[in-house]
Amino acid sequence: MDFLSDTVVLSRMQFAVTAIFHILWPVLTTGMGIYLVIVEGLWLKTKNPDYYLHARFWSKFYVLNFGIGVATGIPMEFQFGTNWAPFSEAVGNFFGSVIGFEASWAFMLEAAFLGIMLFGWERVNPAIHFMSTILVAVGANLSTVFILIANSWMQTPAGVELVNGKFVVTDYFRALFNPFWLNSVSHMFFATLETSLFVIGGISAWYILNRRHEAFFAKSFKIVLAAAIAVAPFQIYLGHTSGEQVQHYQPSKLAAMEAQWETTPAGQPADWSVIAIPNDKAEKNDFEVTIPNALGYILEFRKELTRPVIGLKDIKSDERPHAVGLIYYAFRTMIAIGFFLAALMGLTVVQWLRGKLSTDAIADQKWLMRIWLFSAPLGYVAVESGWIVRCVGRQPWSVYGQIRTADSVSNVPASNVLTSLLGFTAVYALLLIATLYFGSRIVRKGPDLGLPIPGTEVTKPAIDTSPGEFVPDERPVEAQQ
Structure with a gap:
């Protein structure tokens, strides 16, 4: 202990x-935002009310995840000041600005139009509402872009110089578009969507x-x-x-x-x-x-193997990860799920083609x-x-290769951190x-399948003219109102 x-x-x-x-909730909002754009777009194009009702139903899950995502994301960012102050001081010139962009551009864009997307169905023009749904989805996914850029820079730092313990930005765009950023953003985007x-x-x-x-949910x-x-096969390629x-x-x-x-x-x-059982x-x-021989060909897909596969023994003990078993099995879990979901997709397509x-x-x-x-929770x-x-x-x-984790932590008593850890967990x-x-x-x-569809004429109930006789009201809707 x-x-x-x-x-x-x-x-x-x-x-x-x-x-x-925290990551459990943005994973669904970023991917479901795109799904909501699809079903609302289908409704506007086809006028099929089922697509409208799908947009209304699935948006309930969106707002639930959005709310929990906000509540759990803010404490995580506060830790850069409370628990990782030396790290924040060292990387603030670049890292701080990117995290700031995520809050001021992406999150604010999503939050600003979320209210229109949720409550504006019968209050704004359908085209305006559709644009709001698009902007909510853009904001959610833009958050992923900025966060992955910041994390990718930590993996492959570029465009900076370390001067007196602080990173000075020499080329901001090189830092933004560091070697890991494109693959990282793409892989995470398709992960959230899948x-x-x-x-x-x-x-x-x-x-x-x-x-x-059954008919309603067969559509979704x-x-x-x-x-x-x-999505499923391309995600495997991006992983490779x-x-x-x-x-x-x-x-x-x-x-x-x-x-x-x-x-x-x-x-x-x-x-x-x-x-394997790593020791x-x-x-x-x-x-x-x-x-035998499989890893080399998996990595390069060709017979001329141009790069060595470095072993852990050839890396200094204090410069390599030591939770090898955790990393090894986490990696295989991710791969196994990716192939399982792709196989399930393929099997389901076969049943679709068979008319099942x-x-x-x-x-x-x-x-x-x-x-x-x-399979529903496997993506998580x-x-x-x-x-x-x-x-x-x-x-x-x-x-990576620049600042050690041990040198990045704040000088606070362990008892304080243990207390906050237990509090957060609870x-x-x-x-x-x-x-x-x-x-x-x-x-x-x-789903509430009785919701009125915007843009359609509402039929009023019959007018009761006597205790035993009902006469339909045939006046125009405007006159009835």
Whole structure:
């Protein structure tokens, strides 16, 4: 229990708890924002009221996640001042401005138009409302862009010089568009979109399984499936290109991801371990199942292997990550989920082509709907696993190769950090319970299919002219009102 008196360890644990919890909510809002744009656009184009009702129903999940995301994101940023003051002082010239852009540009854009998107259906022109939905989605995803740029700079610092312990910006655009930024932003964008698609698909499958509004939710299920056809395979490709970048810029992280202890020189293909039990102290794997030569070809996809695969033993002990088992299995969890979701998409497409997803037949596909329901939370697990690999694999650096994590923490008593850690954990647990409760209420209640559709004529009830006789009111709606 020595870690209870270690300020560095406790501060890392606190940031991990807040980050792991916070990221659950923006993952859904960024992806679902795009889905809301799609269904509202379909409504405006086709005038099919089902698409309007879908936009109204799914926006309830959006606002729930938005609210919890705001509540949990603010404390996480405050930690840069309370727990990581030396880090903030060193990187503030660049890192602070990017985080400021995320708040003043992206978050404010999303928040400014959220009210119109939620409450402006019958108050503003449909085109204005659609533009508001687009801007909400843009704001949500712009937040991802700025946050990933800031984090990518921590992974591959560029455009700066370290002068007297502080980073001085020499080329702002080089710092913004550092080597990791494009792959990181793309990979996270498709991760949030894929997670949202499978959450929407899983909830739709629940309604279909329970034979509630089967025709209505068959529509959302097919929209999700059509989008997943492009998203799921492309996400796997982006994951591969991210791995190639890690090999080039962060060989110690790649070695931990693959539990590679010995260096494989250029020209020789490294073996790939399917499963292993890494042993940090002994600098070996106590057990492993490998595929000979596979890793080299996975990384380069060609016979001429131009780069070595560096082993952990060839990296100084104080310059490499030591939670090898955690990084190794988090990486494999992310990969396994990515391929599973792509396979599920492919299987579902086959059933679609066979005519098994028609309105009349989809409720009979119980086994398929159950798999989709099971898959709903898997995207979250993959995202969390990816961030564990990304951030734990960067250790022992807060800014890779430049500033150590141990030198970035504030000089505060460990007891203070332990108190705040326990407090955050308790509050976040309550927020999680509340979110699941209100989310389940939305699901149980279901969509309100009786909502009036904007732009359509409302028929008033008959006028009661006598106790036993009803005469329809045939006057124009304007006159009735």
